[in-house]
Amino acid sequence: MKAQLMAAVAASALLAGCSQANGGDEMASANTAALPAENAVPEATGYFAAESTLPFEAPDFSKISDDDYRPAFEQAMAIHSAEIDQIKNNPDAPTFENTIVALEQSGAILGRVARVFFALTGSNTNDTLNAVQTEMGPKLSAHSDAITLDPVLFARVKAVYDNRAAMSMTVEDAALLEDTYEGMVQAGAMLTAEQKDQVRAINTKLSEVTNEFGNRVREGTVASALIVDSEEELAGLSPAAIEAAAKLAAEKGMEGKYAIALQNTTQQPSLPALENRATREKLFRLSVDRNDQPGEYDTRMLIAEIAQLRAQKAALFGKPDWASYVMYDRMAKQPQTALDFMEQMVPALAATQRREAALLNEKIAAEGGDFEVKPWDWYRYAEKVKAEKYAFDESAVEPYFQLDKVLEDGVFFAAEKLYGLTFQKRTDLPVYHPDVSTYTVFDRDGSELGIFYFDPFQRPSKRGGAWMSNFVDQSYLNGTKPVIYNVLNIPKAAEGEVQLVSFDNVNTLFHEFGHALHGFFADQKYASISGTATARDFVEYPSQVNEVWATHPEILSNYAKHYETGETIPAELIEKIERAAKFNQGYDFGEVVEAALLDMKWHALSAEEAAAIKTPEDVDAFERNSLEELGLEIGLVPPRYRSSYFNHIFSSPTGYSSGYYSYLWTEMLDRDSRQWFMDNGGLTRENGDHYRATVLSRGGTMDYFKMFENFAGRQPDVTPMLVARGLTGDDSAADAATTSDGKLPANTVSK
Numbered sequence: 001m002k003a004q005l006m007a008a009v010a011a012s013a014l015l016a017g018c019s020q021a022n023g024g025d026e027m028a029s030a031n032t033a034a035l036p037a038e039n040a041v042p043e044a045t046g047y048f049a050a051e052s053t054l055p056f057e058a059p060d061f062s063k064i065s066d067d068d069y070r071p072a073f074e075q076a077m078a079i080h081s082a083e084i085d086q087i088k089n090n091p092d093a094p095t096f097e098n099t100i101v102a103l104e105q106s107g108a109i110l111g112r113v114a115r116v117f118f119a120l121t122g123s124n125t126n127d128t129l130n131a132v133q134t135e136m137g138p139k140l141s142a143h144s145d146a147i148t149l150d151p152v153l154f155a156r157v158k159a160v161y162d163n164r165a166a167m168s169m170t171v172e173d174a175a176l177l178e179d180t181y182e183g184m185v186q187a188g189a190m191l192t193a194e195q196k197d198q199v200r201a202i203n204t205k206l207s208e209v210t211n212e213f214g215n216r217v218r219e220g221t222v223a224s225a226l227i228v229d230s231e232e233e234l235a236g237l238s239p240a241a242i243e244a245a246a247k248l249a250a251e252k253g254m255e256g257k258y259a260i261a262l263q264n265t266t267q268q269p270s271l272p273a274l275e276n277r278a279t280r281e282k283l284f285r286l287s288v289d290r291n292d293q294p295g296e297y298d299t300r301m302l303i304a305e306i307a308q309l310r311a312q313k314a315a316l317f318g319k320p321d322w323a324s325y326v327m328y329d330r331m332a333k334q335p336q337t338a339l340d341f342m343e344q345m346v347p348a349l350a351a352t353q354r355r356e357a358a359l360l361n362e363k364i365a366a367e368g369g370d371f372e373v374k375p376w377d378w379y380r381y382a383e384k385v386k387a388e389k390y391a392f393d394e395s396a397v398e399p400y401f402q403l404d405k406v407l408e409d410g411v412f413f414a415a416e417k418l419y420g421l422t423f424q425k426r427t428d429l430p431v432y433h434p435d436v437s438t439y440t441v442f443d444r445d446g447s448e449l450g451i452f453y454f455d456p457f458q459r460p461s462k463r464g465g466a467w468m469s470n471f472v473d474q475s476y477l478n479g480t481k482p483v484i485y486n487v488l489n490i491p492k493a494a495e496g497e498v499q500l501v502s503f504d505n506v507n508t509l510f511h512e513f514g515h516a517l518h519g520f521f522a523d524q525k526y527a528s529i530s531g532t533a534t535a536r537d538f539v540e541y542p543s544q545v546n547e548v549w550a551t552h553p554e555i556l557s558n559y560a561k562h563y564e565t566g567e568t569i570p571a572e573l574i575e576k577i578e579r580a581a582k583f584n585q586g587y588d589f590g591e592v593v594e595a596a597l598l599d600m601k602w603h604a605l606s607a608e609e610a611a612a613i614k615t616p617e618d619v620d621a622f623e624r625n626s627l628e629e630l631g632l633e634i635g636l637v638p639p640r641y642r643s644s645y646f647n648h649i650f651s652s653p654t655g656y657s658s659g660y661y662s663y664l665w666t667e668m669l670d671r672d673s674r675q676w677f678m679d680n681g682g683l684t685r686e687n688g689d690h691y692r693a694t695v696l697s698r699g700g701t702m703d704y705f706k707m708f709e710n711f712a713g714r715q716p717d718v719t720p721m722l723v724a725r726g727l728t729g730d731d732s733a734a735d736a737a738t739t740s741d742g743k744l745p746a747n748t749v750s751k
């Protein structure tokens, strides 16, 4: 049920989201009355009324028009509500079948509409679809709330749940029951009427305050643009950048001056190029002090209020803090687990930060500088050192990566080697854009496994980033096989030119197909816990693991061939990319760890502790103490987002709060799994089949630690991640440890 509702509420919750989180809130707190109850289920009409007659029930885009969605949503919600009423009004005593399974099967039409609709609003939207989305968002949210907070429905679910010890269930049945029950409890089904009122009041207040936070950050970021009087102060920037700066200043009513807009992160992209140290410092301070100074953009008291409201809400649910409340369905489960995980990296990280700073100071001195490195100098000198140590030219790499070869001879080839899959291009299925191609995926025994849609190119109607999701979920109950799409944003080559892709996009292709494999190997009865329907701190793990094969010699030699000469990419070139990626991790990785730690610290406060943060200075002190007590060099490496402009965690009621650590957590699982593959012979069918059996086919049906243990024979270990990040000591040690069987580790951060 959860996934069906979530799909309806916000498809992004279902997407295996691969871009950095943008603070979107998956469960808005609309609380309108339930839709009118009907006893009979209304008749469905229109395209979405029936299952698609195409192979695998793939959506028939030739038969869907933009005008279909609004009526389809309205009708599908009414039908879903009527189905829920039938479950509630069933005269028979509640059973697993007539309540839990019935709920799972309800809302089928709504799920069908939502999966297609939200796929298109992500990858091929237009004004009509955007208007439908704006209108339907609150309605879908209210529809979802009406079901999860229905006391009669919950009484039936609880009756089944309370009887679970006496029931005979499969592991998957038990997982579905647990998920359904926990989801409703989490929404507030167990609360008294008075407590529900309090939750509603907190939700409303949280919406207001977090919305205000987002507004102030947006406005404060604009207002904090760097303004300088002369071109000399911007020495080092390109003529085009200087021209843009003059134009921006003029737009701001400061003709003759120069303005540089701030980007959302603490570090600013212009800093490395700026030769004038005073300009660098000015720009950096504007960024790092954003929304943290007295005045109209100050967000500090909003942070204090958000922290307090969240802690109060958690307390109503009997939880000690907000993190404990929101992490109930994560792999890590407890805030302390995530904190311990991050804190164990701190000593190595702090040492690396100091080592890197020393290296940069050497470079500064060698150039005759009489200062020590500060955050505003960091990337300027890091780039210089990097260019000396690891010189390579990205444009020298691209000719080896042709898009169709990367996909068919690289990504698909790796899937064949590991899992025995084969692929056949189709031309018979309607697609939503001419650039989309489709493939039938065949399993190791030759049977059909599912359909793969591939939508690679950038276009104005597509949002940024890369992602994977399903048009049709795998489910034995529904008799459906997976229909999966990967969406990327590769710049399209000019007509008639060879379509080449960057190394970064090669990794993204392997990454997104890792999500697709997780979806294709789904082996579940129930759609809502099948495939990638897993925890936020787990779902990015299989996709990251798949990136390792992009640089495996056997795979590389099959796909990475120069488009003119046919020569396979030289190993030295790949090695250079890999080595360069390990450089500067004290900063790159450190700023992410610090942001993730800040997130957890703010959300580990009890209601009393949060209430003790009363002034803007208290907010600053809390932030500083949270990081300094761990021994991190925050004067040198400030967090990627300081609290005052940390949109991911403060700009919506839930957003990514207590979840920013997930990027690091899944990387730990990924790196440790790569180690397992290396230790067990690397690229073999045996290894692939084992990974499929223990992880990729398990969906969200079991405890994730148990799943990992079934795969690796032990609990996850952070060491391989630290090695891969070059955080274990000097360069040579890190290098030696990553090439145990001649394979080169992939290097990108998660997408």
Ligand SMILES: [Zn+2]
Binding pocket: 016, 017, 018, 511, 512, 515, 540, 543, 751
């Ligand atoms: Zn991903």
